[in-house]
Amino acid sequence: MKELRYLNHYFIKYRGRLLIGLLITVVARLFALIVPMKVGDIVNVVEQRLNAEITVEQMESMLLNSILLIIGATLLSAFFTFIMRQTIIVVSRYIEFDLKNEVFQQYERLSLSFYKQNRTGDLMNRISEDVSKVRMYVGPALMYSTTTITLFVVVLGYMIYKAPLLTLYAVAPLPILSVIIYKLSAAIHRRSTVVQEYLSKLTTFTQESFSGISVIKAYGLEPRTGTEFVNLSEGSKQKNIDLAKVQALFFPLMMLLIGLSNILVIYIGGQQYINNEIELGTIVEFLIYVNLLTWPVAIVGWVTSIVQQAEASQKRINQFLHEEPAIQNLNPAPTPIEGMISFKNLSYTYPDTNITALKDVSFTINPGETLAIVGNTGSGKSTVLELIGRLYDVNNGQLLIDNTPIKDLNLDSLRSSIGYVPQDAFLFSDTLSNNIKFGKEDATQEEIVQAAKSAAVHDNIIGFNKGYETILGERGISLSGGQKQRVSIARALIKDPKIFLFDDCLSAVDTETEEEILQNLNKLSSNKTTIIVSHRVSSAKNADKIIVLEEGRIIQQGTHNELLNTDGYYKELYTKQLLEKEI
Numbered sequence: 085m086k087e088l089r090y091l092n093h094y095f096i097k098y099r100g101r102l103l104i105g106l107l108i109t110v111v112a113r114l115f116a117l118i119v120p121m122k123v124g125d126i127v128n129v130v131e132q133r134l135n136a137e138i139t140v141e142q143m144e145s146m147l148l149n150s151i152l153l154i155i156g157a158t159l160l161s162a163f164f165t166f167i168m169r170q171t172i173i174v175v176s177r178y179i180e181f182d183l184k185n186e187v188f189q190q191y192e193r194l195s196l197s198f199y200k201q202n203r204t205g206d207l208m209n210r211i212s213e214d215v216s217k218v219r220m221y222v223g224p225a226l227m228y229s230t231t232t233i234t235l236f237v238v239v240l241g242y243m244i245y246k247a248p249l250l251t252l253y254a255v256a257p258l259p260i261l262s263v264i265i266y267k268l269s270a271a272i273h274r275r276s277t278v279v280q281e282y283l284s285k286l287t288t289f290t291q292e293s294f295s296g297i298s299v300i301k302a303y304g305l306e307p308r309t310g311t312e313f314v315n316l317s318e319g320s321k322q323k324n325i326d327l328a329k330v331q332a333l334f335f336p337l338m339m340l341l342i343g344l345s346n347i348l349v350i351y352i353g354g355q356q357y358i359n360n361e362i363e364l365g366t367i368v369e370f371l372i373y374v375n376l377l378t379w380p381v382a383i384v385g386w387v388t389s390i391v392q393q394a395e396a397s398q399k400r401i402n403q404f405l406h407e408e409p410a411i412q413n414l415n416p417a418p419t420p421i422e423g424m425i426s427f428k429n430l431s432y433t434y435p436d437t438n439i440t441a442l443k444d445v446s447f448t449i450n451p452g453e454t455l456a457i458v459g460n461t462g463s464g465k466s467t468v469l470e471l472i473g474r475l476y477d478v479n480n481g482q483l484l485i486d487n488t489p490i491k492d493l494n495l496d497s498l499r500s501s502i503g504y505v506p507q508d509a510f511l512f513s514d515t516l517s518n519n520i521k522f523g524k525e526d527a528t529q530e531e532i533v534q535a536a537k538s539a540a541v542h543d544n545i546i547g548f549n550k551g552y553e554t555i556l557g558e559r560g561i562s563l564s565g566g567q568k569q570r571v572s573i574a575r576a577l578i579k580d581p582k583i584f585l586f587d588d589c590l591s592a593v594d595t596e597t598e599e600e601i602l603q604n605l606n607k608l609s610s611n612k613t614t615i616i617v618s619h620r621v622s623s624a625k626n627a628d629k630i631i632v633l634e635e636g637r638i639i640q641q642g643t644h645n646e647l648l649n650t651d652g653y654y655k656e657l658y659t660k661q662l663l664e665k666e667i
């Protein structure tokens with residue numbers, strides 16, 4: 085129960101409704117108990133008439149009385165049961181909603197490294213499956229426990245009062261039932277955990293297959309993925325069958341033990357009746373009570389297993405809820421940013437792979453200047469940008485923004501001062517206009533159009549039937565790689581930040597469009613610090629400074645002209661690309 089304690093603050097939040105719900109549960113059960121008493125009375129009345137102890141009229145009036153009471157009690161019990169579900173089960177839905185939101189907000193707080201370490205399918209399972217399991221604890225388990233306790237206290241008390249010896253025989257098999265059901269539930273729990281793990285694997289696999297569907301199709305991998313899916317499903321099926329076997333024992337065992345109790349009540353009750361120790365109605369009443377009690381007894385085992393499953397699920401949820409983001413905001417006060425960036429003897433090793441992506445890198449860009457970074461793939465260019473955006477924290481050397489260590493800046497101020505265009509542009513399944521507005525929520529239509537024009541994508545957008553209202557992604561159209569990149573650039577431009585970080589974001593556009601965008605950027609970014617990562621000299625040539633990275637080290641730096649006059653990587657790249665252009 086240690087992990088489930090986490091939910092107490094939700095119980096406190098909804099305490100009013102919960103208390104009313106619990107009270108109503110007790111009342112609903114009390115009304116349900118009137119029925120067996122009245123059935124017992126009916127049998128006794130009929131027996132009295134058979135023995136000619138009462139007249140037909142007396143019998144009829146007594147029977148009518150009992151029947152009306154049965155109808156009334158049943159209706160009231162049904163009404164209160166309805167209210168009980170409306171309170172407790174509704175509260176459990178509220179808590180489920182709150183918990184899902186809490187988990188999602190925590191996911192959003194966590195840093196990029198968290199997402200690298202955990203698989204999407206697993207994250208999704210914890211927020212859906214696990215939260216549902218926890219809801220079973222806050223709703224049904226709580227409700228059925230209250231029902232059981234109420235029934236037990238009242239029914240057992242009443243039975244002992246009516247016929248103590250018969251009560252002893254009637255309930256004797258019940259503890260055995262409870263133990264068996266507990267054992268069964270434990271086995272069910274073990275097996276359903278395995279089923280859950282398989283479900284997680286299946287979800288992850290399916291989700292990855294859908295994300296990579298274009299690769300799967302292009303390489304004709306459908307049969308292989310299909311076989312893998314079948315293997316995983318086969319495993320999942322086997323585990324589900326194992327689970328079903330144990331679950332199948334549940335009801336037969338219950339029936340067996342109820343039957344045993346019933347036989348004992350009839351046998352012992354019959355003897356007591358023959359000896360004139362009890363009335364005939366008591367036997368009938370006890371038979372109904374035994375059946376009434378069996379379910380709660382079985383429920384004890386079932387509730388135990390719900391609680392165990394909820395505990396396991398909450399443990400998984402807590403693991404993530406207690407996770408602290410690797411990137412912490414150490415300065416709560418806003419820190420305005422001018423845009424000066426300095427790397428001082430900075431080396432960076434990715435903690436998860438131990439790859440040293442940057443080695444002893446030093447450079448400075450003044451506010452408003454443009455820096456271009458060129459270099460082979462894997463030379464550390466993106467890492468420079470990710471460190472400036474504080475997606476990762478520097479672990480060796482210094483990164484200063486406006487002469488302040490980056491960690492001492494307010495994280496929100498830093499991120500809102502940056503317009504970052506990543507290498508693979510990600511667009512949401514939403515309208516084009518909303519995708520651009522993502523960079524500035526309150527942007528006007530004119531601003532959106534202006535940003536799209538500057539990113540040289542406006543003409544493409546108005547070419548679509550619905551223009552800026554065109555839906556992208558799964559439910560809408562797919563953009564070409566170059567169009568995606570340009571929408572992603574428009575998103576950064578509309579933000580009007582102090583620092584622009586462009587990560588090879590013109591790689592999929594032709595050289596003419598590249599030139600047009602670069603000229604627009606030149607105008608727009610005149611007072612902004614800009615870093616352009618590129619494989620093309622054409623993107624780098626106008627920068628105030630160019631650095632060349634190789635295996636994480638700066639091997640060359642200077643202006644375009646300076647570097648052209650020096651033998652080395654940049655000059656070679658220039659000559660090679662000039663030749664390609666001429667060809």
Ligand SMILES: Nc1ncnc2c1ncn2[C@@H]1O[C@H](COP(=O)(O)OP(=O)(O)OP(=O)(O)O)[C@@H](O)[C@H]1O
Binds near residue numbers: 200436437439462464
């Ligand atoms: N998130 C990460 N976790 C671990 N290692 C990483 C991560 N990102 C990059 N690396 C490694 O760091 C090195 C530098 O990668 P980086 O992405 O900075 O290179 P790049 O110059 O931008 O390459 P490209 O031009 O192909 O984008 C590579 O060896 C890469 O495998």
